[in-house]
Structures are given as structure tokens and as C-alpha cells.
Amino acid sequence: MTIAEELEAQGSKQGLLEGRELGLEQGLIRGRRQTLERLMTAKFGPLSEAVNARIQAADLELLDTWLERIFDVETPDAVVEASRAGRTRVQSYGQRDVTGTPSVSTRLAIP
Numbered sequence: 001m002t003i004a005e006e007l008e009a010q011g012s013k014q015g016l017l018e019g020r021e022l023g024l025e026q027g028l029i030r031g032r033r034q035t036l037e038r039l040m041t042a043k044f045g046p047l048s049e050a051v052n053a054r055i056q057a058a059d060l061e062l063l064d065t066w067l068e069r070i071f072d073v074e075t076p077d078a079v080v081e082a083s084r085a086g087r088t089r090v091q092s093y094g095q096r097d098v099t100g101t102p103s104v105s106t107r108l109a110i111p
Contacts, residue, residue: 025060032063036070036079044076054080 001009033055040047047055058066058080066079073079 029060029063032060032067033058036063036067039067039070040076040079043070047076051076051080 036055037047037052040051055063055066070079
């Protein structure tokens, strides 16, 4: 096998691996979108075109944020209005253990 053929084979392998990774990520995003849409429709009823557009444009990190947030809000718009910049971890319900130390239970808070 010539050097050119070896380099071509290496390039093909690398391309296949990158393609698989991209396909996996796209599959995860598709699954999160479907789950979010299903949960939001079950909780709020039919979703507006604007909400559907936001869901379709979101990346994996933002979809995960919205999936966590769905249980704490009262409208579909409130689910998708959150941005990454405003997210912080906070103690759930302000609970502390007997020593006054914040409890281990945390949730994602999005202003």
C-alpha cells in the first residue's frame, strides 16, 4: 500500500468516526426535541408556531435546560424564554440540613 493510499484510508476512517459522532448528536437533539414537544403538549395543549420554532432551533444544552424547566413554569412561552446566561444552580426550596449547610438537593434556576 502506498503512502497516499494509507493517508486516504486514515482520512476515510476519521471521516467515518466524525460522521458517527455528528449523527449521534443529531439523534440526541431530535430525541430531546420530540420529548420536550410531547411533554409540553401534554401539559399545555397544542404549541404555538413560535414555541415550535424555538424548540427546532435549540441545541442540546438548551433543550436539556428546557426539559428541566417544564415542571416549574405555567406557560409554554415560559419554558422557552430562558437563556443560558441566566442559569445557575440553586438550593431546592431553600432547605438546609440540621447544621445549617445547604441541602444536597439542587435544581437549575432560570430567571
